[in-house]
Amino acid sequence: MNRSHFFILLVIVGVLALGTLLISSLMPFAEIGLNDSVSSYPGWLQSVAGFLVAFYKPFMPIGNDLAKIVTAKGVTTNIGDYAYVVFLSLALVIASLAIGIVGREDATEKTVIGDKK
Amino acid sequence: MYQEVLKQLNFITLEIEKLVNKITTNKYNPFYYHGALPQFYLWVLYLTGLLLFAYYIPTVDNAYLSKKMVNAWTSVDYITKTLPFGAIFRGMHRYAGDAMVITIILHMIRVWFTDRYRQYRWVQWTSGVLLLVLVLFIGQTGYYLVWDDRSLILTRMTVSSLTYLPVIGEPIKHWFLNGDLISNLTMSNFLFIHIGLSFSLLSFLWIHYVRMTRPVLTPPPAINYILVALVLLVVFIYPINSGQMADLNHQPTSFDIDWFFLFPYWLMAKVNMGVYWLFMLAGVVALTVVPWFVRSKPVEAAEVVTNKCTGCSLCYRDCPWQAIEMVPAPPTSRFKLLATVKPYRCTGCGVCVGACAFDAIDVPDLPDAKVLDQIKGLVGAT
Numbered sequence: 001m002n003r004s005h006f007f008i009l010l011v012i013v014g015v016l017a018l019g020t021l022l023i024s025s026l027m028p029f030a031e032i033g034l035n036d037s038v039s040s041y042p043g044w045l046q047s048v049a050g051f052l053v054a055f056y057k058p059f060m061p062i063g064n065d066l067a068k069i070v071t072a073k074g075v076t077t078n079i080g081d082y083a084y085v086v087f088l089s090l091a092l093v094i095a096s097l098a099i100g101i102v103g104r105e106d107a108t109e110k111t112v113i114g115d116k117k
Numbered sequence: 118m119y120q121e122v123l124k125q126l127n128f129i130t131l132e133i134e135k136l137v138n139k140i141t142t143n144k145y146n147p148f149y150y151h152g153a154l155p156q157f158y159l160w161v162l163y164l165t166g167l168l169l170f171a172y173y174i175p176t177v178d179n180a181y182l183s184k185k186m187v188n189a190w191t192s193v194d195y196i197t198k199t200l201p202f203g204a205i206f207r208g209m210h211r212y213a214g215d216a217m218v219i220t221i222i223l224h225m226i227r228v229w230f231t232d233r234y235r236q237y238r239w240v241q242w243t244s245g246v247l248l249l250v251l252v253l254f255i256g257q258t259g260y261y262l263v264w265d266d267r268s269l270i271l272t273r274m275t276v277s278s279l280t281y282l283p284v285i286g287e288p289i290k291h292w293f294l295n296g297d298l299i300s301n302l303t304m305s306n307f308l309f310i311h312i313g314l315s316f317s318l319l320s321f322l323w324i325h326y327v328r329m330t331r332p333v334l335t336p337p338p339a340i341n342y343i344l345v346a347l348v349l350l351v352v353f354i355y356p357i358n359s360g361q362m363a364d365l366n367h368q369p370t371s372f373d374i375d376w377f378f379l380f381p382y383w384l385m386a387k388v389n390m391g392v393y394w395l396f397m398l399a400g401v402v403a404l405t406v407v408p409w410f411v412r413s414k415p416v417e418a419a420e421v422v423t424n425k426c427t428g429c430s431l432c433y434r435d436c437p438w439q440a441i442e443m444v445p446a447p448p449t450s451r452f453k454l455l456a457t458v459k460p461y462r463c464t465g466c467g468v469c470v471g472a473c474a475f476d477a478i479d480v481p482d483l484p485d486a487k488v489l490d491q492i493k494g495l496v497g498a499t
């Protein structure tokens with residue numbers, strides 16, 4: 001693989017990794033059904049809710065959009081599970097690309113052809 | 118004519134593979150694992166199925182629903198709506214089934230286009246057709262198990278199609294329902310068929326692989342991850358919901374069709390039973406016997422140049438079809454062993470030509486003579 005190919009793949013993996021990081025930020029919302037109402041947090045979390053809300057505020061719309069996609073298809077419970085689904089599938093794609101990048105070095109067959117007698 | 122078309126299809130397939138190779142390299146090209154893809158989905162189905170099985174209750178009884186008695190539908194509803202990740206596992210189970218059918222069909226198309234289903238490979242083809250039929254039937258039983266409106270109508274349609282068959286129809290119907298009527302025993306039978314037949318797939322897979330020296334059973338992890346990611350994505354885009362609970366006193370009139378598994382029911386609804394059975398049986402028989410009836414150029418087996426063979430066994434170890442046997446060399450030879458080709462097993466693939474360092478084996482009828490030249494050129498270049 002030449003340098004430019006490697007660079008392009010690195011950028012793709014970087015973008016996807018960033019995406020994964022963003023979606024992983026949705027996990028607390030997934031736990032409460034992708035709902036941004038702080039009152040749905042468990043009691044022990046509510047004590048730090050202010051900080052959490054400030055931290056996750058930018059990602060809340062993503063969570064709400066994800067929730068809308070599945071609720072529009074008739075899902076009424078465990079909506080947060082679907083955030084994990086998206087997260088996991090993205091993580092698997094990135095893992096696959098990463099393995100591909102590392103593994104393609106030895107993809108060329110090194111066939112050893114015996115000497116002619 | 119057919120030969121020409123096949124040649125073109127083969128060319129297109131190989132060109133697509135070459136193109137994919139440029140992106141994925143040959144190590145991660147899914148085309149090189151086309152047989153292993155459905156096998157991987159089978160593992161996904163076993164695993165997700167095991168989790169669903171833990172919560173599934175195979176009864177149809179809904180008379181005591183007010184007392185919160187559970188039945189197949191309520192247990193599936195519990196899995197889908199209450200159990201954490203239950204809907205996800207159910208969705209994965211459902212869509213991995215669809216993915217398995219798609220990958221099996223792609224696998225079949227690939228072996229057909231590359232003309233790799235005839236002669237010695239007939240065992241692979243025939244067992245493959247049988248596997249496809251079994252997978253379709255197992256998938257259908259999965260639809261009965263949910264016990265919603267659709268399950269009821271599918272069960273009733275199956276029963277009327279079986280009743281149509283003379284002599285064998287009644288006993289099969291009795292076996293199918295585990296009695297004469299739909300009852301709790303019917304549901305246990307459906308579950309038994311669904312799980313029992315799923316595991317019997319392994320025996321058929323053994324037959325499917327038995328003639329291959331090195332069958333590829335699992336794609337590399339990078340491909341597996343993508344396969345799971347695809348299923349998860351579909352689970353997200355098309356989440357699974359339950360239909361209405363089946364009511365034995367009510368006859369549903371329509372249902373959503375899953376084209377991968379339920380197309381026979383679509384046909385059943387369109388034509389009369391005689392035509393339906395004729396079409397289904399003729400379809401399966403035609404697919405099964407294709408290797409003997411499609412007129413293609415016979416494959417010429419590899420030939421050993423006796424006075425050049427040193428008995429090194431390299432070709433014997435590399436032949437993917439167990440077509441080479443090492444026998445004691447004639448007394449006049451200075452070597453101990455001699456390679457011999459079993460012509461009925463040879464597919465003319467040419468692997469042995471590449472394996473032999475002594476130019477002692479030839480495939481007279483390699484589809485493209487250039488390939489042979491290429492291999493010999495490579496050997497000569499060292």
Ligand code: SF4
Pocket residue numbers: 418419435436437438439440441458462463464465466467468469470480
């Ligand atoms: S061509 Fe050679 S390697 Fe291929 S099946 Fe025949 S004997 Fe085996």
Ligand code: SF4
Pocket residue numbers: 421425426427428429430431432433455456472473474475476477478
């Ligand atoms: S690889 Fe060649 S030399 Fe060795 S056993 Fe086979 S035909 Fe003979």
